[in-house]
Amino acid sequence: MRDTNHRQPVRRIVICGGGTAGWMAAAAISKVLGKLLDIKLIESEEIGTVGVGEATIPTLTNFHNVLEINEQEFMAETQATFKLGISFEGWRNVGENYIHSFGTTGVDHWTAGFQHFWHSGVQRGLAGDYGDYCLELKASQENRFAHLPNNGMNYAYHLDASRYAKYLRRLSEPRGVQRIEGKIVRFSKHENGDVRSVVLASGQEIEGDMFIDCTGFRALLIGEAMDEPVTDWSEWLFCDRAIAVQTEAVGAPVPLTRSMAHQAGWQWRIPLQHRVGNGIVFSSRHLDEETAARQLMANVEGRALIEPRVIKFKPCQRRQTWKGNVVGIGLSSGFLEPIESTSIHLIQRSVIRLMQMFPSDGIQQADIDEYNAQCNSEIDHIRDFIILHYHVNNRTDSQFWIDAREMSIPDSLRHRIELFRETGRVFRIPNELFAENSWIQVMLGQGMMPKSHHQTADLMGDEELKAFLGGIKSRIDRTVVQLPTHQAYVERYCGRPDRGARAA
Structure with missing residues (x-):
């Protein structure tokens, strides 16, 4: 032993x-x-x-703080751009898109999350789209960005x-x-x-x-x-191949990673300062490599800088x-x-x-056991979140999406889906990566509307709820219109690493 x-x-x-x-x-x-x-x-x-x-998520900024990294220097060296979220295109159904942003949406009450007030507003004809109440989402739609006081904008990087x-x-x-x-x-x-x-x-x-x-x-x-x-x-995540290629940049970089669904998986587009990263992820049971490569190259912008590379994974x-x-x-x-x-x-x-x-x-074995337990718990939660994107869909155009919708899913994910569908509630397990708003954005984005909401939201009269929702939206709109374009901000911010103050 x-x-x-x-x-x-x-x-x-x-x-x-x-x-x-x-x-x-x-x-x-x-x-x-x-x-x-x-x-x-x-x-x-x-x-x-x-x-x-x-493409990264906002936690990388914490890692860089530990390393005492100068952000401007880092972005200049890695030709990075800012990222406010991910645009999911065609995931719910062909031609239907949504954004999973890095921000919080609306204002929560201690008894219930903002989604309950929004849902009550929808039922009463008083609310707009859920994304109208998220600063990062609206800024990404307008292709705008800036550092805001008190870390008022959550962001990550493309690098x-x-x-x-x-x-x-x-x-x-x-x-x-x-x-x-x-x-x-x-x-x-x-x-x-x-x-x-x-x-x-x-x-x-x-x-x-x-x-x-x-x-x-x-x-x-x-x-x-x-x-x-x-x-x-593999029983839940069918994709086992990727093909990656880099292309020249032909337009202004947007502060979003694009995730474009296709008949057997999805394609990414990641805009950097000097080029664009592209790739297609697919299931080899539903699509062959040659067809996938042709599909990828038919849907990129700009001249290819390298030969497409096939990556096999499990x-x-x-x-x-x-x-x-x-x-x-x-x-x-x-x-x-x-x-x-x-x-x-x-x-x-x-x-x-x-x-x-x-x-x-x-x-010590006790350290090993605790480390592994934490790793396994974290990855299981992320796994469930990824399965959610595939399982909750309305696509009928290919067997891949039908199979994903009809598959049996982990009990842990099934509980989250049923809880939100029936009550509008979400929960966060301690130390879990994705917060409540991430789950809400994706579940709503994939077409899942709750059947009910917390009764606290109904205590607001129409005028009070209208003013509450309208005030949030107005504050966001006023902020977004004052932001510079993403490209202009990146060019100014990354022009010289020693440039001191962040723009507002």
Whole structure:
């Protein structure tokens, strides 16, 4: 039986693999614990990265605050633009679109969320579209953006993933991270089953106390060395292929990621300052690769800058992402398609969680168990949220969408759907990524209207409710009309990294 409690202090960290995952890990560990640790990162120029995680969610700003990153410098270096949400086009039905924004909508009462007052207003003919009461959503529709006082605008970024990794490398190396060029060809293990070292093609052997597996889908350590199996979610998430291509920018970048549904999946469009990231995600059971590639290239704007790249994947998660002295971060730990731009967030959460539980005095099974329990709980909630987009639809144009609507779904998701459909209520589990308003926006956007609402909303008379809703909408409209266009703001803000004050 393998001893999982190791009293030997952890001093030597070996990060296997670079890319976004490897360098995010290196940047955070070196910033927090760099003075106490020997940190090595091994990557090979021969091995490419998947590199499609170019859209993010607002939590990345918190990560950058920890790293003390200058936002203007970061955006200039990665050719980033701002992002206020995701435009879901054709998901509910062909020709029907909605936006999942990063903002809050309306004003809640302590007894009931804003959606109950809005629903009462709809029934009385007093309310507009649910999105009319969200600043970020209205700003994205008008293609406007600015930093507002008191963090009054929630936002994320579109970024060049390759440049982001290089940018983080420039931050990490002065903090003590040693980058080693080389391809890992094998590993050696201790008698207790932990990894002792990795060996490069050059013959160089690198020992460590803890290994962070950022080798992507190869999962060289957490998958091969530690033989950790995955939980397969293909019964709920049919898509198992993606084709990615970069194109030249031919228009002003919008502060939205576009997610355009097609007959067997969806297509993304991510606008950067210097180019556009494009890709198609699809089910190989419902669409062949050749047809998918033609469909992608027929629906891009601008000249292709690279040859389209096919990415095969399985929607899954390692049952344990920390096993022994190996922690899998990024694609090595599992994969959820990037429909809600969670790829970089999951890397960030894994890194931060590891920092919070870092085994300085030796690896303990209790830490491993807690880490894995938190990872599994978080990914299950995100999985359910992604399944929601597919399952709740009104499309009848293809078998893919019919199959998604008719499939059996996890009980945890079924409960959320039934609760909202019957009562208009939503809930947030502690530490869950997506807040109530995200669930509401997607459920309404996918065509699910609650049958009822909280009776508190009916205590307002027509004039009072009309004034309440109208006041929220008017304040948002007044703010949006004063905002500069997104492109103008990006050009001004990213023109020079040392430019001090944020525009209002």
